[in-house]
Amino acid sequence: MRKPNADFAETVYELVIAIPSGRVMTYGQIAALCGRPRAARIVGGIAHWGDPSLPWQRVVKKDGSLAEGFPGGTAGHAAALEKEGVEVHDYKIEISRYLWQPNHLS
DNA sequence: AGCATGACGGAGG
DNA sequence: TCCTCCGCCATGC
Numbered sequence: 001m002r003k004p005n006a007d008f009a010e011t012v013y014e015l016v017i018a019i020p021s022g023r024v025m026t027y028g029q030i031a032a033l034c035g036r037p038r039a040a041r042i043v044g045g046i047a048h049w050g051d052p053s054l055p056w057q058r059v060v061k062k063d064g065s066l067a068e069g070f071p072g073g074t075a076g077h078a079a080a081l082e083k084e085g086v087e088v089h090d091y092k093i094e095i096s097r098y099l100w101q102p103n104h105l106s
Numbered sequence: 107a108g109c110a111t112g113a114c115g116g117a118g119g
Numbered sequence: 120t121c122c123t124c125c126g127c128c129a130t131g132c
Contacts, residue, residue, distance in 0.1 A: 026114090026115095027113075027114055027115085028114065028115065031114085038114095038115085039114090040114040040115060041111095041112055041113090041114045041115085042112085042114090043113085043114080044112065044113040044114055045111085045112055045113080045114095046113090047113050048112075048113055056113075059113080060113095061113090061114065061115080062114080062115065062116095063115090066113090067113040067114095068113060068114095069112085069113035070113060071113095077113085
């Protein structure tokens with residue numbers, strides 16, 4: 001059990017790492033699970049400032065469109081997702097089909 | 107301690 | 120459906 005104001009980034013890291021290959025989560029969803037439903041932008045910020053070795057390609061916008069600032073742009077993001085079996089159509093994915101949620105928080 | 111930033115989200119046109 | 124504007128809030132300077 002983490003304190004309400006526990007390091008936001010740390011919680012984001014654990015969630016991102018938990019996303020299985022071929023599935024995705026949205027920035028807003030991750031923010032909400034971290035206790036800050038309005039901090040979707042912050043999650044994006046952490047993706048940019050934080051550990052680059054995490055599977056950030058599995059994090060997309062709520063409408064299924066890909067991240068603007070991903071290395072290589074949306075094209076690079078699309079390539080990374082397709083590699084995991086995610087079907088990308090015009091730089092967007094069928095969010096309702098690939099969205100994933102952790103069974104429970106530890 | 108305060109200001110500007112930003113890999114978003116939702117509303118409005 | 121696409122484009123633009125406003126609001127949110129942790130992080131970095």
